[in-house]
Amino acid sequence: MCTLERRGQFFILTLTGVNKTDQEHRLNPSLISSIRSALAEVKSQAVDGSALITLSEGKFFSNGFDLRHAQVVGVKSGSNQAAIDELLRMVDLFKGVVADMMALPMPTIAAVTGHAAAAGLMLAMSHDYVTMTSSRSVLYMSELDIGMTLPDYFIALIRGKVGSSSARRRLVLQAAKVRAEDAVAMGIVDSAHGSAEEVVAAAMRTGEELTKKKWSGKAYAGIRVALYPEVCGLLGLKDVTVTPSKL
Structure with a gap:
C-alpha cells in the first residue's frame, strides 16, 4: 500500500507494497484508494510553502495496472470480459489519482528509484518534477507490447509533459525501455543520479528550494491546471482565477 509522513513542510508519500515480496506497486483498486486517501490528507493539511515527495520501496516505482488482479476477477466470474471490464475500471479509478496530483496545492516531486512502467510512469509524470536513478531504473510504456491503446488522459499527459515529438514517438510508438540519461535528454525526467539514495537526496533538495x-x-x-489544459480538461479540472489577498 502506501504510507504518508510529514516532515516540516514536506509530505512524504511512500509506496510500500503489501509485504517485502510484493513491491511492484501495481495499481489495483486497493492501492489506488490508498494513494487517493493519502493525497486527500495532504491537501487538507497543506499550507503555503508545502511540497510533496513520492518515494517507493524495492526495485519498482510502479509496474502499472495490476493485470493479475483483473485476471483473477475474470477467472472468478468465468468470463474474460469481466477481466477486461475490471482493467477498464482501474483505468477510470486511476484517473482520480492523476486529477488529485494535478490539483494538489503545492509542488510535487517523484523520486523514481525503480522501474516505472505504463500507469506507473504516468504516476511519476503527474508530478511537477521527476528525479531518477541511472543504476537500475527504466521507463516503459508497455501498452503497445501487450496490444492495448492508451487512455485519453495518458496521451494528453504525455503531450503536455514531453515536448519533443520524436521523444513521444519513441516512448509510445516504439515502446522503448528508456534509461535515466536518455529520459533526461527526452525531457521526461529532470535529473539522473547514480543511486537510490542520491535520487531521494536530489528530490529533497528540489523540495527545499521550492518550499523556501x-x-x-x-x-x-491554478497555474498548473492552466499550464496543462488538455489533460486537466479531461480530468474535469477547471481553470480558476486566484488573486492576491492584498495588493
Missing part, C-alpha cells in the same frame, strides 16, 4: 518560496498553494495549483 512560500508560494500560495491555490495560485500554484
Whole structure:
C-alpha cells in the first residue's frame, strides 16, 4: 500500500507494497484508494510553502495496472470480459489519482528509484518534477507490447509533459525501455543520479528550494491546471482565477 509522513513542510508519500515480496506497486483498486486517501490528507493539511515527495520501496516505482488482479476477477466470474471490464475500471479509478496530483496545492516531486512502467510512469509524470536513478531504473510504456491503446488522459499527459515529438514517438510508438540519461535528454525526467539514495537526496533538495518560496498553494495549483489544459480538461479540472489577498 502506501504510507504518508510529514516532515516540516514536506509530505512524504511512500509506496510500500503489501509485504517485502510484493513491491511492484501495481495499481489495483486497493492501492489506488490508498494513494487517493493519502493525497486527500495532504491537501487538507497543506499550507503555503508545502511540497510533496513520492518515494517507493524495492526495485519498482510502479509496474502499472495490476493485470493479475483483473485476471483473477475474470477467472472468478468465468468470463474474460469481466477481466477486461475490471482493467477498464482501474483505468477510470486511476484517473482520480492523476486529477488529485494535478490539483494538489503545492509542488510535487517523484523520486523514481525503480522501474516505472505504463500507469506507473504516468504516476511519476503527474508530478511537477521527476528525479531518477541511472543504476537500475527504466521507463516503459508497455501498452503497445501487450496490444492495448492508451487512455485519453495518458496521451494528453504525455503531450503536455514531453515536448519533443520524436521523444513521444519513441516512448509510445516504439515502446522503448528508456534509461535515466536518455529520459533526461527526452525531457521526461529532470535529473539522473547514480543511486537510490542520491535520487531521494536530489528530490529533497528540489523540495527545499521550492518550499523556501512560500508560494500560495491555490495560485500554484491554478497555474498548473492552466499550464496543462488538455489533460486537466479531461480530468474535469477547471481553470480558476486566484488573486492576491492584498495588493
